[in-house]
Amino acid sequence: MDASAKSTSTNGARCRRIWGWYFFDWASQPYNTILLTFIFGPYLKELLGDGTRAQAAWGFGIAGAGVTMAILAPILGALADTSGTRMRWIWIFSIMYVAGSAGLWFAAPGNFNLPLSLICFAIGLVGMEFATIFTNALLPDLGSQDEIARISGNGWAFGYLGGLLALITVVCLFAEDPATGATILDRPPLLGLDPEMREGTRAAGPFTALWYVVFMVPFFAFVRDPRPRNAPHGTIRQAILDVVGTVKSLPTRPSLFAFLGASMFYRDALNGMFTFGGIYAAGVLGWSVVETGLMGVIAIVVSTLFAWMGGRAAELFGPKRVIMVSIVVLVVVAFCFIFVSRGAVFGVPVASGSKLPDIIFYVLGATIGAAGGTLLPCSRTMMVEQGDSSKMTEGFGLYALSGKATSFLTPLSIGAVTAATGSQQMGVTPLVLWLVIGFVLLTFVRPAQGHQTETDCGQYAPGS
Template structure:
């Protein structure tokens, strides 16, 4: 039977937080190994779903960029819907059972398997497309659930005063891992960038250009990366103790607890306000990250090389920013750290809104990019990069401090369930900003409208955060 809701609510009281504050953190090896999970998993998002494999899939595998973008969007939306629907229940079941590592192990294996299937994504081999789609769905579901269960380990590893620092270190390692993976992909696919001249028709390591092996190898290589670098977390990070109950009893208790939480959600009004705010400002963040590269490709004609270098630059900026953001989180509180990050992203978005092919800051005339000009030689491109600095300074701390705030607001016995709801709130409406951008772009016939819509989402999330009360810490 699910624990009494009032008892569980009281577990998140200020007194409980103060009691936990006196406990010693886990060993440095345990905490570093937990943070290595982000290093192991971030390359999936960097090189597969954002900068390299996604454009390859839409433009080359499908062959029609419009049809490819539509199929990619439906695939990611379908997997995100499955994650959103299941996350609160799996999180609550894990709370009832205690242990998180068995869940993590299963989903990390599933992630590696899904990534390995992407090797089959070859143009002209549409009979293999169902297996590629299956790989994308499995990998996306597994990646999101893995993050949820890894997040649920965070509160037990560090004292409340320093939990923001640990979260920031994890995000920083994740960006570093993504940066190295992205740089490696660029070297393998285009070794000419670093002065290496492979034989005609080949990329680095003998990969064949005509069959796009350099792009297809990204999937299996990501699977190997995950399998190798997630090992420290399994070996050295302590799990929560198990309940000793049979799985069916644990599952029944977890499912019952989700429905009990929904019925008594008013008792968690503070956390609910945060989750609604997160849902809105996270939509804006996801939209500007996705929109930024598309906008640059549209007005400057950027291709894979420029977008890849842009992704590297964004990650270079984000690494120190998110680590510093973790320190700021512990100093001023998670809520204020999130709000500072929103302001940074909003300023970067406003800057992007001001740029066209021949203008910056709305009114300053600049020369458009000349045909055959060098990389990032136009003034508009350079100003775009300055705006990207503001995005990079804010995007990591916004996500890291949000993760920390869930740990600080959740009742300890329900942390898995609320990280599940956190995952749900981050996915439930991620279609909304892109949908509004698509409608508005069609209506006004300009890409710039996207940045204006993003600003509305960021502003609304910022305002809603004012009513969230963060627990007082020693």
């Protein structure tokens, strides 16, 4: 094989690996869009019949999963680094993803078991989050330092497209309005599913599991993480010692320390907005699963566009600046949440049956999508810039820890404030505090220095 043919073959293999890596986001995103935010959360409110109780239960349940992830994420990351493999862990946590999401089928009306449903949801959520840690750790190997921001943004945009298509499918073909028993297309749920037993909405769980199984095929087909020669045999004890050593060394790396602290708060607040947005709209505005699903479609369309734009903005201005602007936007949105209800908008009473609160909430949902679409891929890029290339899985384990160490804080604080005040609107006030803390800590982060260059593999970049 001559040099030109060899170069073409190598470049083709690299592009296939990048596209395979993209497919993890495509396959896993429906857990966020369908189950966490727009379908299952509002459905939980319908089953419990009380928005305040549902929001509190949702918060406490997710907080429990967050504690598990906070404890294990950095240890598993260090274990993967010392054992020299990541793909094995992605397989294991993929099984949890599929089992947990499929188990939500059993959340049936009339015989609803809240603890069992929350346990199934937590198993799937932990599987998704842990699989994401090891997949993110593959990012630095996909391109040069100057290409990472674009690859990260494109991957997130591609994932949002997958979440959008999956959500549209569920909203149009499965999720039924409880009043009419029909989907948004005014047709009964597909496959003869029983609307009275909410089988169309419950099918969102198995659908999410099947979606993941099908679309992880390209990932496992094209992405490789071979064990390096003479790799040390990883042990849990050694992994714990590595994590302890890394954590102790963080004060000597003030920029990374500040970034992890900042992301601990602002990502948790953003996750809170995504997690509670649907159940908030269901309780405060009385939206059905179909209406929250429509809001999800709008939000994801905007998220897809801004994730793609965010990768390019990070190349031009640096990820830190993009993240800071996104946080400011989210603070404004969090304040607006408090002042929008069925009876009044920003303190001004509205007539009964007015659509103004609905329109404003759709706009707020789209704005969250825009800010989240830029903030998340840019945060992933900044972690690559700030982290140690020789310990990238452990680094993303710490990144996950920074996102999960307080992952119980937002749902727990929202659950506690909601329960204490008896108001869903007042219950979301902690979001403002966590966003502000994240913004302040981010000011201490020192951006990485580098030059922007064009990628030599343009065909892998969606929209480029």
